[in-house]
Each structure stands twice: as structure tokens, then as C-alpha cells.
Amino acid sequence: MQRADRSLTGNLAEMHYMLEEAWEPTFCMYQTEAPPSWEAFKEEFSRFFPQPFEYPFEEITLEDLSLVLKKLSNASSGSDGWRIQELKSLPTPILERIVILFNTIEAVGQWPEQLTLGLVSMIPKGEGLGATDL
Numbered sequence: 126m127q128r129a130d131r132s133l134t135g136n137l138a139e140m141h142y143m144l145e146e147a148w149e150p151t152f153c154m155y156q157t158e159a160p161p162s163w164e165a166f167k168e169e170f171s172r173f174f175p176q177p178f179e180y181p182f183e184e185i186t187l188e189d190l191s192l193v194l195k196k197l198s199n200a201s202s203g204s205d206g207w208r209i210q211e212l213k214s215l216p217t218p219i220l221e222r223i224v225i226l227f228n229t230i231e232a233v234g235q236w237p238e239q240l241t242l243g244l245v246s247m248i249p250k251g252e253g254l255g256a257t258d259l
Contacts, residue, residue, distance in 0.1 A: 184228045187221055 126140045127133055134140060154160075167174075199210040215223075230236055247259040 182231055184231075185224055187217070187224050190220055190224055 126135075126143055128139075128143070134143075194209070194213050197209045197212075199208075199213070201209050250258055252258065
């Protein structure tokens with residue numbers, strides 16, 4: 126590493142000191158001065174903030190959901206544990222509630238907290254416990 130006088134050193138303690146001296150002002154910037162406020166940051170950089178994007182939202186209908194379910198293979202399943210055949214077998218009043226749920230989530234822009242966590246139990250397919258065997 127090069128010293129201030131342009132000579133070189135390989136001494137680890139000296140190199141550590143030089144790096145610490147050079148980088149501490151960057152990594153410990155706010156030990157000696159207060160960090161900038163949000164208002165100051167916003168004033169300086171707000172022109173770079175992404176602008177909200179308005180997208181057209183049309184509520185889905187029971188017919189929309191039914192068309193999607195008809196296109197899905199009965200042999201498949203979703204990541205939430207429902208088999209497609211099970212979804213297709215649900216009575217209309219339950220499917221109507223699913224439509225209401227999805228439309229509410231789209232309108233509000235947030236999923237209910239209870240639906241944001243999914244636990245998956247890995248089941249062996251046969252031999253082995255590798256990622257592709259479960």
C-alpha cells in the first residue's frame with residue numbers, strides 16, 4: 126500500500142491504520158455531525174423520486190374467475206396448497222367471496238396480514254432429501 130510520501134508498505138498494522146483513516150469518515154460519517162433530516166434530503170433529491178403510477182383497475186367478476194378456473198388443468202395445484210380441482214368444486218357463494226376479497230385487495234393495495242405468511246411442509250417424493258427430491 127502506498128503511504129502519503131509515495132513509499133510502499135506491506136506492514137499489516139500500518140495498512141490497517143491507513144485504511145481506517147481513509148474510510149472512517151465515510152463509514153462513520155455521523156459520529157461527529159448530525160445526519161441530514163428527511164426534509165433536507167427530500168428537498169435536494171425529490172426530483173428523482175419515482176412518481177406514483179395510476180393503473181386502470183376494473184373489478185373482476187365471478188365470470189372472470191370462472192373463466193380462469195376453466196382454463197387451469199385439474200392435475201395442477203397452486204402454491205397455497207389448493208388443488209385446481211378443489212377450487213373448481215367450490216360453490217358459487219364461496220367463489221363470490223373470493224372475488225370480493227381480490228377486488229378489496231386491489232382497491233386497498235394491501236393483503237390482509239393473515240394471508241401474507243405461507244408455511245410449506247416439504248414432503249419427500251421418493252428417495253433422497255435434496256431440493257429436487259421434495
